[in-house]
Amino acid sequence: MPDEKDIELKSPAIVENHHSDFLPGRSDHLAILFRAVECARNGIVITDPSRADNPIIYANPAFSQLTGYATEQIIGRNCRFLQRDDREQVAVKEIREAINKEMPITTILKNYKRNGALFWNELTISPVRDDHGRVINFVGVQNDVTARIDSERRVQEFYSVISHELRTPLSSIHGALTAIEDGTAGRVNAQVMRLIKIAVDNSTRLMRLINDILDWKKLEAGKFKLSLANFDPGNTVDSVINELQAMAETKGVQLVSRIMPHHEVFADQDRIIQVLSNLTANAIKFSPPNSRVIITLEAPARDTIRFSVSDNGPGIPSEQMDKLFVRFQQLDSSDTRKKGGSGLGLAISKAIVELHGGNIGVSSVVGEGSSFWFEIFS
Numbered sequence: 541m542p543d544e545k546d547i548e549l550k551s552p553a554i555v556e557n558h559h560s561d562f563l564p565g566r567s568d569h570l571a572i573l574f575r576a577v578e579c580a581r582n583g584i585v586i587t588d589p590s591r592a593d594n595p596i597i598y599a600n601p602a603f604s605q606l607t608g609y610a611t612e613q614i615i616g617r618n619c620r621f622l623q624r625d626d627r628e629q630v631a632v633k634e635i636r637e638a639i640n641k642e643m644p645i646t647t648i649l650k651n652y653k654r655n656g657a658l659f660w661n662e663l664t665i666s667p668v669r670d671d672h673g674r675v676i677n678f679v680g681v682q683n684d685v686t687a688r689i690d691s692e693r694r695v696q697e698f699y700s701v702i703s704h705e706l707r708t709p710l711s712s713i714h715g716a717l718t719a720i721e722d723g724t725a726g727r728v729n730a731q732v733m734r735l736i737k738i739a740v741d742n743s744t745r746l747m748r749l750i751n752d753i754l755d756w757k758k759l760e761a762g763k764f765k766l767s768l769a770n771f772d773p774g775n776t777v778d779s780v781i782n783e784l785q786a787m788a789e790t791k792g793v794q795l796v797s798r799i800m801p802h803h804e805v806f807a808d809q810d811r812i813i814q815v816l817s818n819l820t821a822n823a824i825k826f827s828p829p830n831s832r833v834i835i836t837l838e839a840p841a842r843d844t845i846r847f848s849v850s851d852n853g854p855g856i857p858s859e860q861m862d863k864l865f866v867r868f869q870q871l872d873s874s875d876t877r878k879k880g881g882s883g884l885g886l887a888i889s890k891a892i893v894e895l896h897g898g899n900i901g902v903s904s905v906v907g908e909g910s911s912f913w914f915e916i917f918s
């Protein structure tokens with residue numbers, strides 16, 4: 541083990557710790573700290589800003605392992621020796637500013653190993669202050685996050701394929717099929733029409749699935765933006781009924797709206813339609829033939845609008861309720877599997893309602909039916 545003096549810790553304050561029995565002056569304690577830093581799996585370097593160009597005065601073995609440089613090739617150099625000709629990276633600028641302002645920073649930047657291999661360095665730099673608050677060193681902790689960044693990039697590419705290579709052609713297939721179904725493309729015989737309807741149904745399901753996946757991605761990335769405006773929520777109920785009428789008829793389910801006195805709401809109309817449509821489509825899917833799905837709109841308080849969708853489906857056992865709004869969770873009875881769906885619909889609905897500052901929930905009685913509701917405030 542190198543002599544402790546080699547690491548030139550300028551002040552015992554570096555080991556000051558208010559929450560343990562460590563005493564700054566005790567050399568056995570200092571030795572424990574030193575050993576811990578030497579054994580750490582993260583790269584750790586200490587620099588000396590009082591010397592020209594803030595050189596490294598200590599680097600632990602993990603830093604050598606990470607970068608491929610031996611200690612003697614590291615000590616005395618500024619850490620920028622890990623960079624190449626992409627020094628215009630935003631992260632480098634941020635680091636420079638943080639160091640000038642003596643502020644801590646955590647960032648990710650491109651660095652290069654001794655053998656030239658690129659790695660993504662998740663770097664945290666903290667100023668080390670003496671008892672008077674003066675910055676006497678900087679400590680940097682390096683973490684190789686290349687595997688994580690690569691997999692994030694692959695996921696990104698996957699979403700871009702879904703969006704461009706799958707959704708775009710599918711919407712044109714769907715558009716063409718719908719034109720045949722509604723007669724705009726000319727008359728077809730009954731047998732062809734039967735096949736067209738199957739194709740339209742399935743392309744609609746596929747479109748919904750793809751849109752759900754892309755919506756979820758946006759929600760997760762915090763890139764899901766609402767377009768807020770005042771509108772009459774009664775229209776929302778009407779458009780959902782129009783949209784799902786055919787599906788309900790196919791299943792022999794009657795859609796009923798109960799529109800109570802209400803007021804305008806300030807929200808994203810398309811997204812509220814999406815939530816209500818999702819709840820209503822689920823209710824239709826789980827309803828027995830010849831039953832009713834009731835969509836209610838009411839204003840339980842002057843600033844609250846409440847939508848609810850009730851069905852006479854099988855109901856949801858209470859122990860499965862908390863799974864409902866979690867992504868990729870479909871309840872595990874074989875009956876629910878048959879109904880299809882991305883497993884994202886309710887999770888997306890919850891996220892959309894919560895983005896509006898609202899609440900969503902369900903009450904259900906097994907054997908009688910369920911009522912899904914959501915409230916938004918204005």
Ligand SMILES: Cc1cc2nc3c(=O)[nH]c(=O)nc-3n(C[C@H](O)[C@H](O)[C@H](O)COP(=O)(O)O)c2cc1C
Nearest residue numbers: 587618619620622623632635636665678679680682
């Ligand atoms: C303690 C400490 C650790 C650092 N670790 C790294 C590092 O691992 N990789 C890197 O590219 N830069 C690292 N830097 C940043 C560079 O040394 C330098 O501050 C940065 O390139 C911005 O300044 P410049 O424009 O003068 O190069 C570290 C800086 C300090 C103070």
